[in-house]
Amino acid sequence: MENTIDALSRTEDVRRYWNERIHDLEMTEYSPGTAEFFRDLDDYRFDKLRYLPNVVDFNGYRGKKLLEVGCGIGTDLVRFARGGAVVTGIDLSETALGLAADNARHAGVEMKLELADGSAMPFEDRSFDVVYGHGVLQYAADPKKIVEECRRVVKPDGAAIFMVYNRLSWLNALSKLTRVELEHEDAPVLVKYSISEFRSMLEPFGEVRIVPERFPVASRLHGGWKGLLFNGVFVGSFNVLPRSWVRPLGWHLMAYCSP
Numbered sequence: 001m002e003n004t005i006d007a008l009s010r011t012e013d014v015r016r017y018w019n020e021r022i023h024d025l026e027m028t029e030y031s032p033g034t035a036e037f038f039r040d041l042d043d044y045r046f047d048k049l050r051y052l053p054n055v056v057d058f059n060g061y062r063g064k065k066l067l068e069v070g071c072g073i074g075t076d077l078v079r080f081a082r083g084g085a086v087v088t089g090i091d092l093s094e095t096a097l098g099l100a101a102d103n104a105r106h107a108g109v110e111m112k113l114e115l116a117d118g119s120a121m122p123f124e125d126r127s128f129d130v131v132y133g134h135g136v137l138q139y140a141a142d143p144k145k146i147v148e149e150c151r152r153v154v155k156p157d158g159a160a161i162f163m164v165y166n167r168l169s170w171l172n173a174l175s176k177l178t179r180v181e182l183e184h185e186d187a188p189v190l191v192k193y194s195i196s197e198f199r200s201m202l203e204p205f206g207e208v209r210i211v212p213e214r215f216p217v218a219s220r221l222h223g224g225w226k227g228l229l230f231n232g233v234f235v236g237s238f239n240v241l242p243r244s245w246v247r248p249l250g251w252h253l254m255a256y257c258s259p
């Protein structure tokens with residue numbers, strides 16, 4: 001009983017935080033909710049996460065029912081919808097969902113959006129072909145429960161895709177070394193995982209493939225001399241190393257799961 005109350009109160013802290021601190025909001029100067037705002041944040045995201053369209057097939061789910069857990073302002077969901085998927089997004093944050101609705105309107109796509117907790121989803125068993133959660137489990141009060149719920153709502157021949165942060169990665173090491181905090185390090189919950197911890201959290205799934213991604217790219221996140229050093233020196237030197245050597249150090253752990 002105490003554990004349930006703890007989890008509920010942590011979930012409320014998480015909701016409060018993400019209602020006030022929309023992901024990447026500070027990366028744009030455009031007014032929230034405008035077409036320019038969404039275009040700029042999409043540009044920012046897919047410049048920073050250049051790897052993402054190579055490892056997530058946004059156009060590959062035409063006619064499939066896709067659920068995004070923790071969809072935020074719907075940047076990825078818009079891409080799935082443009083690719084023809086029948087999309088549903090849930091999030092704990094009313095503010096994020098309001099913006100996701102504006103995003104869908106500007107993009108001219110249909111999305112079903114619901115205020116819901118990924119650890120207690122209002123969906124029938126086996127109702128989605130694909131479940132997607134990018135950058136969510138690491139910020140959630142009860143990530144294990146979210147994984148169980150995703151396993152419950154995905155169809156037997158469906159798939160789930162998740163991304164969490166890699167504790168044993170170049171970015172975590174750089175942040176500790178330079179004492180520069182990572183984005184949203186002040187969130188009420190932020191857990192970075194090793195590959196084996198992530199694998200054990202995904203245990204409800206029958207098959208799991210984990211691929212480390214996200215290697216350094218020049219970013220508008222860093223300004224001044226730190227920006228010069230990071231964008232000018234670090235990114236260049238890191239990226240001449242053979243990918244097979246540095247692969248385990250990728251900041252994002254992508255997981256591809258089947259029931």
Ligand SMILES: C[S@@+](CC[C@H](N)C(=O)[O-])C[C@H]1O[C@@H](n2cnc3c(N)ncnc32)[C@H](O)[C@@H]1O
Nearest residue numbers: 018023070071072091092093117118134135140
């Ligand atoms: C870092 S943001 C990521 C948003 C989006 N997936 C993206 O990649 O831009 C984390 C999101 O997860 C949501 N979230 C955290 N815990 C959740 C939960 N238990 N159920 C649903 N959404 C949750 C937050 O409200 C927030 O919008």
